[in-house]
Amino acid sequence: xxxxxxxxxxxxxxxxxxxxxxxxxxxxxxxxxxxxxxxxxxxxxxxxxxxxxxxxxxxxxxxxxxxxxxxxxxxxxxxxxxxxxxxxxxxxxxxxxxxxxxxxxxxxxxxxxxxxxxxxxxxxxxxxxxxxxxxxxxxxxxxxxxxxxxxxxxxxxxxxxxxxxxxxxxxxxxxxxxxxxxxxxxxxxxxxxxxxxxxxxxxxxxxxxxxxxxxxxxxxxxxxxxxxxxxxxxxxxxxxxxxxxxxxxxxxxxxxxxxxxxxxxxxxxxxxxxxxxxxxxxxxxxxxxxxxxxxxxxxxxxxxxxxxxxxxxxxxxxxxxxxxxxxxxxxxxxxxxxxxxxxxxxxxxxxxxxxxxxxxxxxxxxxxxxxxxxxxxxxxxxxxxxxxxxxxxxxxxxxxxxxxxxxxxxxxxxxxxxxxxxxxxxxxxxxxxxxxxxxxxxxxxxxxxxxxxxxxxxxxxxxxxxxxxxxxxxxxxxxxxxxxxxxx
Amino acid sequence: xxxxxxxxxxxxxxxxxxxxxxxxxxxxxxxxxxxxxxxxxxxxxxxxxxxxxxxxxxxxxxxxxxxxxxxxxxxxxxxxxxxxxxxxxxxxxxxxxxxxxxxxxxxxxxxxxxxxxxxxxxxxxxxxxxxxxxxxxxxxxxxxxxxxxxxxxxxxxxxxxxxxxxxxxxxxxxxxxxxxxxxxxxxxxxxxxxxxxxxxxxxxxxxxxxxxxxxxxxxxx
Numbered sequence: 001x002x003x004x005x006x007x008x009x010x011x012x013x014x015x016x017x018x019x020x021x022x023x024x025x026x027x028x029x030x031x032x033x034x035x036x037x038x039x040x041x042x043x044x045x046x047x048x049x050x051x052x053x054x055x056x057x058x059x060x061x062x063x064x065x066x067x068x069x070x071x072x073x074x075x076x077x078x079x080x081x082x083x084x085x086x087x088x089x090x091x092x093x094x095x096x097x098x099x100x101x102x103x104x105x106x107x108x109x110x111x112x113x114x115x116x117x118x119x120x121x122x123x124x125x126x127x128x129x130x131x132x133x134x135x136x137x138x139x140x141x142x143x144x145x146x147x148x149x150x151x152x153x154x155x156x157x158x159x160x161x162x163x164x165x166x167x168x169x170x171x172x173x174x175x176x177x178x179x180x181x182x183x184x185x186x187x188x189x190x191x192x193x194x195x196x197x198x199x200x201x202x203x204x205x206x207x208x209x210x211x212x213x214x215x216x217x218x219x220x221x222x223x224x225x226x227x228x229x230x231x232x233x234x235x236x237x238x239x240x241x242x243x244x245x246x247x248x249x250x251x252x253x254x255x256x257x258x259x260x261x262x263x264x265x266x267x268x269x270x271x272x273x274x275x276x277x278x279x280x281x282x283x284x285x286x287x288x289x290x291x292x293x294x295x296x297x298x299x300x301x302x303x304x305x306x307x308x309x310x311x312x313x314x315x316x317x318x319x320x321x322x323x324x325x326x327x328x329x330x331x332x333x334x335x336x337x338x339x340x341x342x343x344x345x346x347x348x349x350x351x352x353x354x355x356x357x358x359x360x361x362x363x364x365x366x367x368x369x370x371x372x373x374x375x376x377x378x379x380x381x382x383x384x385x386x387x388x389x390x391x392x393x394x395x396x397x398x399x400x401x402x403x404x405x406x407x408x409x410x411x412x413x414x415x416x417x418x419x420x421x422x423x424x425x426x427x428x429x430x431x432x433x434x435x436x437x438x439x440x441x442x443x444x445x446x447x448x449x450x451x452x453x454x455x456x457x458x459x460x461x462x463x464x465x466x467x468x469x470x471x472x473x474x475x476x477x478x479x480x481x482x483x484x485x486x487x488x
Numbered sequence: 489x490x491x492x493x494x495x496x497x498x499x500x501x502x503x504x505x506x507x508x509x510x511x512x513x514x515x516x517x518x519x520x521x522x523x524x525x526x527x528x529x530x531x532x533x534x535x536x537x538x539x540x541x542x543x544x545x546x547x548x549x550x551x552x553x554x555x556x557x558x559x560x561x562x563x564x565x566x567x568x569x570x571x572x573x574x575x576x577x578x579x580x581x582x583x584x585x586x587x588x589x590x591x592x593x594x595x596x597x598x599x600x601x602x603x604x605x606x607x608x609x610x611x612x613x614x615x616x617x618x619x620x621x622x623x624x625x626x627x628x629x630x631x632x633x634x635x636x637x638x639x640x641x642x643x644x645x646x647x648x649x650x651x652x653x654x655x656x657x658x659x660x661x662x663x664x665x666x667x668x669x670x671x672x673x674x675x676x677x678x679x680x681x682x683x684x685x686x687x688x689x690x691x692x693x694x695x696x697x698x699x700x701x702x703x704x705x706x707x708x709x
Contacts, residue, residue, distance in 0.1 A: 038620075042613070042621070045622035045623075050630070053547070053551070054548050055549060055551045055552065055622070056547065056548060058548065058551045059551070062523060121544075121546035123545055123546065124581060125545045125550060126581055127586060135601045151497070154497045160495050162494045162495070162500065167494075167504075169500055170500065170504060171639040174501060174508065175508055176507070178505070187647050189636060189639040189640050189643045190639065193639045193642050193643065193658030193659075194659045196636070196638060196639035196642070196660070196663055197633060197636030197637070197638065197639040197640075198635075199637045201542070201639070203580045203640055203644055204581040205580075206520075206580070206581075207524055207576065207578060207579055208576025208579045209579050210516075210519060210520055210521070210524055211580065212582045212584055213515075213577070214516060217512060259553075262507050262511075264511075265510070266513030268511075268515075274558040275556055275558070275571075275584065276571055276572060277519070277573075281515055284515055288511075321499050345557070349556055351585075351587055352588070353587075355586065356587070419589075422563075422566075431565050435566070435590070436616050436619060439589070439618065440618040
């Protein structure tokens with residue numbers, strides 16, 4: 001038993017998922033930038049014939065960012081953080097190593113096939129759950145493999161108490177399992193007839209209003225358990241590690257965790273305000289959305305207070321800057337969401353560009369910033385080299401921050417303009433604008449948003465280049481690293 | 489208790505699962521008895537319309553168009569009577585959408601015609617100046633999958649008791665017997681269109697995607 005010597009952790013699977021995080025991040029953001037540009041300049045719809053229209057590309061953007069970039073980031077950080085907080089190396093179990101490798105390769109091949117299937121138009125229409133049933137089955141297997149990895153590693157752990165990050169990883173695994181299974185329940189038409197028609201086609205187990213309820217219970221909570229819970233897991237590990245500060249309050253983490261678990265799931269019906277879903281459910285969705293501010297801000301404040309007395313690090317260490325800004329954007333979007341979930345505000349905001357605006361200040365500002373800083377922290381420890389350039393990290397930070405601000409401000413204005421114009425009436429009570437008036441007026445904002453996309457993508461390319469250099473050619477490190485990530 | 493849970497991963501996971509299951513059980517399940525009832529005398533969509541719905545999904549029209557008219561005067565003035573739950577009872581999946589880059593389509597069958605759709609899908613900006621909608625020219629050449637649409641009707645009849653007739657049976661023979669009805673319906677649409685290639689295809693017994701899509705859009709009332 002290694003008593004004093006530090007454990008040699010095995011990062012081979014974490015490295016593989018790091019590569020796909022960067023690859024799918026680039027692809028997802030590239031497609032996002034293209035479709036943003038298409039809304040400002042519709043001629044761009046015709047670059048790829050049938051396969052290049054906004055409508056065909058949009059699910060590729062969302063799914064590549066969700067299931068490609070973010071999920072890769074979750075797996076990459078899990079295969080790094082898991083070993084370290086459980087004080088056990090993956091190399092100690094041949095079984096878990098094999099599961100990890102199979103997990104990665106099945107994921108990678110599956111993700112490529114899934115993307116092509118969307119390009120060809122195979123879709124079951126549910127947002128963020130477009131993949132058809134054969135692909136769903138592969139996704140379930142991938143997810144189970146990850147579950148085996150998580151609970152297997154926990155099973156052979158040396159550190160008995162589960163660190164906060166692990167709570168969130170476990171919740172991510174369980175939450176997504178439940179949501180994904182129930183929302184994708186479908187009957188394949190080929191198998192339930194004598195082989196008529198397409199193998200890929202299926203019909204949803206739920207219809208109409210019920211289908212909508214299940215879908216947005218899923219859709220909203222996929223954000224919870226994909227874009228919030230595992231990202232909180234990351235910040236609870238990487239911020240204390242990078243700053244050398246202990247978490248500010250254990251009690252606050254308890255309150256935030258269990259609060260988030262209980263409250264989040266109720267809020268899904270705020271996507272269905274003023275729809276044909278029963279009133280009481282809509283009201284529940286609204287009320288719980290507002291309550292959700294508490295556990296969300298609980299985590300964020302816990303993070304910010306962890307930096308108490310150490311704010312000088314913000315000027316010295318760009319990774320701290322990324323993580324502090326990520327927490328701040330988390331606070332912003334978890335305040336903005338509940339505001340949009342108030343019924344009278346929602347009457348204006350729903351169906352408008354304010355909604356993608358809200359999604360993107362959360363994803364670009366919180367999810368992507370956090371995952372990138374996690375990878376920056378991990379790289380020198382996995383590849384035994386310094387981060388190639390601190391200057392590039394700084395440049396990237398400011399370009400991307402500017403991009404996020406341009407994105408959400410332009411979409412706020414666009415959304416509220418649209419919402420107000422749809423309902424505007426003249427002195428006789430007639431509608432003042434035809435629908436197309438409310439489209440053409442948005443051109444400047446769509447242009448700004450496309451520019452924001454280009455900037456953010458440029459920042460991500462700088463990140464990818466910096467990571468590539470840090471893996472291959474920057475200065476080697478020999479000593480065991482403590483806290484602050486070394487940068488040239 | 490929390491300290492104990494943090495040392496016992498199994499019970500920890502069980503606790504998390506119980507806590508996250510609550511909302512779904514209380515908020516979603518009760519609706520299943522209530523909201524799945526169709527309006528009185530409502531008919532499910534024809535096979536051609538189902539095929540059109542699948543084109544709608546394939547080209548992902550719902551990424552820009554909603555099918556949900558909210559109960560506001562500004563919406564009922566613009567789009568027609570607000571949507572009722574029962575109207576969606578046969579929709580698998582629901583297609584409400586979440587974004588109105590373009591207008592709502594829930595009652596578009598009331599105020600747009602076959603030839604309007606034909607020109608509009610070919611070149612939206614020529615019909616609506618300033619439109620940012622892409623053209624969907626490929627729908628004029630790609631063929632709609634009417635066999636899959638038939639299989640879908642059979643499955644929803646058998647599994648969910650959707651009221652399709654006795655002739656809907658999931659065999660190759662039954663489909664061969666039913667297919668002429670679909671083609672006859674497609675011909676009615678094609679007769680109201682100008683595009684020669686589409687007319688020729690339908691005369692040959694093929695159904696271009698645009699024909700099925702228009703049949704579906706016309707059924708949205």
